[in-house]
Amino acid sequence: MKKLLMLIPACGLFAMISCSPKKQPELTNQDVSKVIGHMTSVMIHDVTNPPLAARFFTYTCLAGYEIVAENDKQIGSMHGVLNQYPDVKHPKQNAGYNYQLSALLAMFETSAKLLPSGILMQGYEASFIDSCKNIGFSSEVIDSSKSYAKTISKQILAYAKADGYRKISNYPRYKLKQTPGSWDLTPPAYMLPVEPYFNTIRPMTLDSAGQFVPDAPIPFSTDKNSTFYKFLQMSYAKSGNGLKQEEKDIANFWDCNPFAVQNDGHMLIGLKKISPGAHWMGITAIACKQAKVGFSKTLQINTAVAIGLLDGFICCWDDKYRTNRIRPETAIRKYIDPHWKPLLQTPPFPEYISGHSVVSAAAAAILTYYLGDNFKYTDDVEVNFGIPPRHFNSFTQAAKEAAISRFWGGIHFMDAIDNGIVQGNKVGNLVVAKLSGQKKS
Numbered sequence: 001m002k003k004l005l006m007l008i009p010a011c012g013l014f015a016m017i018s019c020s021p022k023k024q025p026e027l028t029n030q031d032v033s034k035v036i037g038h039m040t041s042v043m044i045h046d047v048t049n050p051p052l053a054a055r056f057f058t059y060t061c062l063a064g065y066e067i068v069a070e071n072d073k074q075i076g077s078m079h080g081v082l083n084q085y086p087d088v089k090h091p092k093q094n095a096g097y098n099y100q101l102s103a104l105l106a107m108f109e110t111s112a113k114l115l116p117s118g119i120l121m122q123g124y125e126a127s128f129i130d131s132c133k134n135i136g137f138s139s140e141v142i143d144s145s146k147s148y149a150k151t152i153s154k155q156i157l158a159y160a161k162a163d164g165y166r167k168i169s170n171y172p173r174y175k176l177k178q179t180p181g182s183w184d185l186t187p188p189a190y191m192l193p194v195e196p197y198f199n200t201i202r203p204m205t206l207d208s209a210g211q212f213v214p215d216a217p218i219p220f221s222t223d224k225n226s227t228f229y230k231f232l233q234m235s236y237a238k239s240g241n242g243l244k245q246e247e248k249d250i251a252n253f254w255d256c257n258p259f260a261v262q263n264d265g266h267m268l269i270g271l272k273k274i275s276p277g278a279h280w281m282g283i284t285a286i287a288c289k290q291a292k293v294g295f296s297k298t299l300q301i302n303t304a305v306a307i308g309l310l311d312g313f314i315c316c317w318d319d320k321y322r323t324n325r326i327r328p329e330t331a332i333r334k335y336i337d338p339h340w341k342p343l344l345q346t347p348p349f350p351e352y353i354s355g356h357s358v359v360s361a362a363a364a365a366i367l368t369y370y371l372g373d374n375f376k377y378t379d380d381v382e383v384n385f386g387i388p389p390r391h392f393n394s395f396t397q398a399a400k401e402a403a404i405s406r407f408w409g410g411i412h413f414m415d416a417i418d419n420g421i422v423q424g425n426k427v428g429n430l431v432v433a434k435l436s437g438q439k440k441s
Helices: 010-019 028-047 048-073 099-114 119-132 139-161 165-170 226-237 246-254 277-291 297-325 328-335 355-371 393-407 416-436
Strands: 261-264 269-270 377-378 390-394
Touching: 028 048, 028 099, 028 119, 028 277, 028 297, 048 099, 048 139, 048 277, 048 297, 048 355, 099 119, 099 139, 165 297, 226 328, 226 416, 246 393, 269 277, 277 297, 277 355, 277 377, 277 393, 297 416, 355 393, 355 416, 390 393, 393 416
Parallel strands: none
Antiparallel strands: 261 269, 377 390
16 A cells, blocks of 8 residues: 655644644742732832731732632633622633733732832733743733733722721711720830721621621629620739740731830831731641642632631621720720730731631631641741741640730730630631532531
């Protein structure tokens, strides 16, 4: 049998080779984490308060997530899952984009519009685009990806604008109750209360800010035989020599206080620090890298954690300003020792319930769902702030340590911590149930 040979002209062969699709550069989970890391840096610069930081993380992650959801069949849209979430319209004619690149650019675009110093995010974005060119992205792909990103970001920003946060500035100025056992301003800066109306904004998965109201706090009393006074003495006993070095180290590790100031003669000097939410977003980055999670799932996990942080702060802040309980520092100075100082600086909002306990438990529940229990990792998120790393055997262990650190730091009573963990677990489990399509229990 004769074999037939097909001759292809040299020019035809060149045309076939040149028309074959060029392989796109791959972006990784670390590229997602870098955008969030840049956001954290800008929010430290802006001294962004913890609840507001969670709000910024959530909408920024949603912008990237929505693009991934449209292009990865393993990821579903948030439409019909989150409260009032829009049916996001994706451009029909947009072609030649890289969806991973578009997702990151949407995050840059959204955060630049949300953050007060968003111009800094624009600088980070410009550097990121230069790095994309260096690894092989063409100008055409970058331009098309950025066009796609802007289309999605605009819709997510409209969703953010409708959550009610902007209305807060029109509310009357918060007034201290000045009744026995109520919260008061604390030294050294005597800062005004932070976000007293944060419970009025639209939650993501909660049906309302009051969905998971915890048990009532221990009633205030100056009776030395009362439960409250015993709590007061417990906190007082943990001051000074009452703390072991390990307890001091743990309290400082989880401090995460963006409002810290210190006296320097007649001056007050601000110390810029990371927020609790930013710390948990940093833990998420560590875990995703260690687990070698892909780009899409990394963005999915970051979005889920951010949503848990936001809803956690919404219900926690609802309890704080409803119960309006006095801080240990104020009560101990007034009723036991006028010269007492807590190890950590008292944050400028009411005591009950513990925010660290709530959001840490929520984040841990979400991370455990996606990455498994007994996930061992080393947390070095705050090394740049002079805080040495700590090793954990699970996210739950880390959350419990974050919670108890507030007692050892002298800024929370134990019932605020214990009940905060309960509330946080409920929030985290609700987020998981909503995002996984399960029915809540």
